[in-house]
Amino acid sequence: MEQISLDDVTPSDYDVITAGGGAGGLLTALALSHHGKKVLVVEKEDRLGGVWHGYWIDGFRVDKGLHVITRVKRGAFARFLQTYLSPPPEFVLHDGWLFRVHDRVGTIPSSFGETLRWPLTGFKGRLGLARIGAKIKTMKLEEMRTYKDVTFLEFMRSHNATNQVMLDVMQSAIYMAAGVSIEKASAYEALRTLKDTDKESSKIGSVKRLLFGSSEYDEGYVIGGMSGLVQRVTDAINGDYVLNADVQSIHEEDGAVTGITVNGQRLEHNNIVSNIPLWAMPKIVNSSVAEVNSFFERWSTMKPTRGITLWLGLDRVVIGDRKNRVLVHPTPNRWIVSISSFDPSCAPEGKELVAIAMITIPGKSTEEQVEIMKSNGLTKYYPGLLDHVEMEHVQVSYATRAALIPGQTDLDRPGPRTPVKGFYIVGTDTAGSGVGLQQAAQSADGVVHAILEDTQST
16 A cells, blocks of 8 residues: 555545544455455544554654454454465464452462462352352353343342452453443443353353363464554555545435545545544534434444553563553552563563553543552552663553443444445444454454445445
8 A cells, every 4th residue: 555645546546435544444445455446545644553553762662552462363353364464463472361459469260260269359259259250151142142231340249249359350351351440331241351252152162161261362462563563454455545634524415425525625436434433423424314414423422431551661671571460459450561571672672661551540630640550559569660761651542432331332333334325434433342453353344244245236
C-alpha cells in the first residue's frame, strides 16, 4: 500500500473505500486484498493504525497502550493473520499470571486441585471458588448468553460466590479483559473470558479441564511490537492510503451508499467500509430515511473505556521475566509487564522496558493517576522498579471503543451491515467477541464475508 494525496485519488480505481485506518480498517483491507480487491484507506490522523501503533522514546520502543495479545495460537486474530499474512507474525508466549493480594501471590487456578491449594484465601474461600469454578468451566455458551443483561457481580451473588478476595482477583481479571469493573461488566462476556473459549466444548472436555486444568490458554507479545505489525500489514495491502483525511460525510441515496466527503472533496463510490467510532456516526451519515438515522442514533451513546499506561525505561534489568503481574491490593488494580523480556529489541542491551497499565480513574488528572500508579504498594512489592528509571512516558488511550457491559456485548452490536446498501461498519465497537485485536479481527472477518457475498450477488 502506498501513500498518495487526496487530489490524486480516482475513486473508480478501487473496489472498496475504507473510512478510517485503525486495526479494523487495516485488517479489512488486508483480507479484501487477499480476495483480489483494491482498497483505498482514508485516515484523519497523520499515521495509520489508531491505537495499533508504536514509536521510539529515548531509545525504547513503546506501543500505544499495553498490548499483550490473548489467544495468539488459536484466537480470531491469530487465525486472521495466518490466513491473510504470510508468513504470520512471531509471538513470544507469557509465563503465567501472578496476582498479588498484599503479601500473598497466586494465579487463577485452572483445575480443582489448584483451587484447593489457592494461597490467596482460606479453606472456606477455596471451596467457594471451587464451586463457582466448576460452574463456569462446565457452562455451555447457550447458558452464558442468558446472562448477557446482568452484571458479573450479580451472577456471582446469585451463585453465593461472595468471598471478597475471590471477587477482588476476578475484579482484576475482568478489568483487564472488559475494561470495566465486575459491578458493570456483562456476566456473559466475563464468563467467556474466564472460561477462555469462543467455542462449544464437549462435556468430557469440560470435566477434564475442571479436574486437570488446561494448557490451551495462550497469550503473548508480537516480535517487533505494534509498529512492526502495522508495517507488515500495510505492506501486504493492495491499494493506497491518504493521511490527514477527515471524513465529514457519508452519503446515501434511495437506500444505498453513494460516496463520502473527505476534507470538503466528494468521492463517489458504492462500497464504503467505516472504521469510524459508532458514537460519531450520527454527525457523519446524511440520510432522509428514518430507519438509517435511528440505526446510528441507537449507537451514539455507546460507552468506551479508557486506560492509562506508564512506560518505564530502566537502566538495568529489574523484573526480567515474562510473567503478567497484577497488583490487586493495595488498590487500584495495576498490570505490570516486562515487555523487553518478550522482545529485547525494544530496549537497549542490558536495560529493561516495563509497562504499568490500569483503567483510568474518573475525576483524577493524568498526573494524579500516575502518582497513584507509582504508590500504593508498588515500591514495597517491586523494589528497585522506580529507582532505575531513565525514561518515563505516559499515555492515555481507549482500552476498548465498546465497554463489555450489558447492552454492548457482541450479541448486541450492529455490524457488519447497516441499513444502507453497500455501507459496512468495522471495529471493536461493531461486532465480534473477545477484546481488542480479537474483536477487530472478528469484525473485519464479518465485513469481508458480507462484502464478498453482496458483490457476488449483484
